[in-house]
Amino acid sequence: MEALIDRSARRRPGRTRRFVAAVGIAAMAATAALTGCSPSSESASASKTIKVLAPPDTSGTMQKLIDQYNKDHSGGTQIEWQTSQTDMSAYFDQLRTQFLANSVDADVVIGDVTWAAQLADSGWVEDLSDRFPKAEQDKFLKGGMTADSWKGKVYGVPWFNATAYLFYRKDLLAKHGFTAPPATWDELETQAKAVLASGDVTAGYLMQGAKYEGLVCNAAEFVWNAGGDILDPADSTKAVVNSLDATAGLAEMRKLVDSGIAPAASTTFKEQENYTQFFQGDALFMRNWSDFYRLVKDPSVSKLTADQVGVASLPVTKAGTKSSSTLGGWNLFMNASGKNKDAAWDVIQYFTSEQAQKIRAVDGGYLPTRASLYDDADVNKANPLTVIGKDAAFNARSRPVTPYYSDASLAMQDSFYKIISGAQPAAQGASELQTSLNKVVQAK
Amino acid sequence: MSTSTQRTSRATAVAPAPAEPRRSQEKGLWAFRLLILWLFVVSIAPLLWVMRMSLASAGDIGRAPLELLFAPVTVEAWGRVLSDKTFLATLLNSVIIATTTTLVCMVIGSLAAYAFARFKFRGSNVALVLMLMVSFFPQVAVIIPLFKQFVAWGIINNYPAAIIPNIVFSLPTTIFVLTVFFREIPHSLEEAAKIDGATQLQTFTRVMLPLAVPGLLTAAILTFVNSWNDYLFANTFLFDAKTWTATVQIPQFATQYSIDYGAQAAGALAVTIPLVLVVMIFQRNIVSGLTSGAVKG
């Protein structure tokens, strides 16, 4: 034993020193990492770089616009694109956290159409009323301006609109003797049943029924197109979703799933599952956004040809009701604590200019927010939706405008999901939603 | 959770199953082999399926399993992932955050473990139990106060914002494993060092630490895996791709309405394979470290 201890005691020091040295280096490295590296730099704000925070863009038009701007302004203001999260809800949660931490260093923030009131009410985004006069606002479609306004002031500039359409299979409707797409849900059911019975498709109607923001958009349309409303149009602090009309619309949403016209998995679907199935030729109808119309020409997604696919306004419950789509789309906001507000405004103007929106509409398939572009021959040619879908685009309605939109959305997702999944009858869901929404819009 | 000092040597512990009559042994052997095979397949199958998805085209991923299985193999998704500078940068962030967490955690943890293993002091039991309780603590319960604190300290959206909580939630295991290791080191070795005139700290660095290297390795691997796999803190306290870890970046292989599942699968494997290799190489250490820690607990 003695020998053992002796030997080990003698053998250790060399190793120990090495070990101690290693621990020392480790600790030093750790301290360096803790104190030294500070990846988010502040230095850029001194130069004339305007940082734009925006989600990734597959169309490539965002980068194209930035490159163009930077080329035109070489030596002057340059745009730097900061990529945000791709999931809009996660992006919004994070953006608000970031504003709370006072660590948004972007000058311009590109965000969803529902965010304006909430960002404005917290004082995080700049009031643009002076820079963006009424005369200029009037050149934009109304829905977007409603969404970007809060307490009589305007906080955002609409960049592109997303409008929902009823995508339908022209060829299959013709084959089964239907001459026109359905105008009402009853007609849609009749047509879908006939085509489903033939086995030509396995899905009659595709919609986004997962519990997320997309469900709010879908369900709102069922409410509106039945003649109902979510908030009182005259008083935005009053929920009116517990009406007979609204309930009828929500009951229709559930009925489509219940009757098998919409697949049972509808309650798990988001946009992607829907357009994949539709463009693979396995569905008769689909509710989806304008952005996807261009995909029919993309052979990696679509087995269909442009001739096989038609778009129409969404069906309504009772013939004669005006059809509305939920307004989607992105807007440009200005960081209220940004340092280069004039340059930031210049960038916002550039992105939302007629010329820039034309590039987005022609190359990217986006619907413009400026009314004039719907009469532009190039735009009409490249993006047929600006012709056949013009009415729907002009009539798109904004979701409830409230400074507590995240809470409103949570409440709506909750109730709409209970209804579409059959956990609650439409009447009960609507009544509970009215109570919970009232709490939110009255900030109780 | 007190730690008893009685010790059963690991070396002599494995007891081969006692002999059984021949025929049933034959049968039993086959059943046993099947069980092993089942265990093997179940463990690894989901990862192999993810591998298959990462090697399929976007269109094929949505197909029925049998069609996907025999769909053509393409490395496009891997190309997208490995050529994505943002992803590679977040991978580096993961390395920096996990490594720093591990190193600091080992320093702090071994000091504390030494105190718990070798000193009798007032409050030691309370302190030890407190430390161990942290490992059971539900992390979401503190994210908002922590968030405010990190804002006040100016470290929000910086590596330390992820490193500090990662250290804290790995400390209990580290202290646990190391305390057990230190306790198993015979006192006689320290006595010898003391006779040679070493101070207590010298005894610690020259005698205890070198002997506890296997324990340090175990604790380090557990800490590294923990920190590498963190999602909550990185997702809450880090704001952009400059600081994000790979686990937060992988879901970003998507656009607003379409998810690039192939790239996500490839990214998932890219962050998991190094870890799996580490775990496989150090499997023996992990097993022995966990077992020595847990049983005596």
Added chain:
Amino acid sequence: MTSTATLHRPRRIKESRALPYLLIAPAVAIVAAVVIWPVVQTVWLSLYSGTIRNTGDFVGVENYQTLFADPDFLRALSNTGVFTVCSVAVELVLGVAVALIINRGFRGRGLVRAVTLVPWAFPTAISAIMFRLMFSDPNGLLSWVAYKLNLISQPILGSQDLMVVAAVIVDIWKTTPFVALLILAGLQTIPGDTLEAAAMDGAGAVQRFFRIVLPLLVPSILIAALFRTLDAYRVYELFWVMGNRQVDSLSTYVYEGVRVSQLQFPTGSAASVFVFITAFIIALFFVIALGARRNKA
């Protein structure tokens, strides 16, 4: 009176009295800053109205009343309870089985042990994404298999109950290896001659297991149960990412309250307090159970 000996002695005692406190100081400090102080703040916040930006008025236990009246919270509580009980129970049974398998000597044992650790090394948040894909309707691998076997008649991700089941399955896959290791440790401390003696008595394998091995394994099973119960109780990623916000656990309920919502912030804080107090009680229960066993022995 001032001989060198008497001067030296008190100083040495003083030094070694302070030393353990110095050694644990960094660990205690960081735990205090990251866990204890935030907990105090959370408790305080849970007694006030307001949002994350502006703390409102003192409202006493009103937030807790709102919390317990919220059906979503009760649903989250029951989901978490079901998830915890089911996953831990199955993991313990399977863990014992796997431990018995990998404890036996056979060719390739090292490889099998290493492979069983693969699920454990797969980052939870990432595996949640991948499993969501495998559970998707109708072509996700696991959905497809479940339909073929007539196990389900509706989409898994469309049903809250099935999603909890799915989360249990993924958790079992992911953490059974860990449980098996903890139990393996206990198994290895059972002396071989105990088993041999039992075999000579003519006890059958099954009887031998239940009469002799299992009782000896109880302490390690209890420890594994403690670790796993508290880990399962705070489950976050599996519900948030795989459940895609469609099904709540206690942790996702808290997260949604304090991070996504503004108006539910006080309720979210109250839920935080509820979660860590209940976690503490669960831990205490196991610690007492372990202590009672030790005292009996």
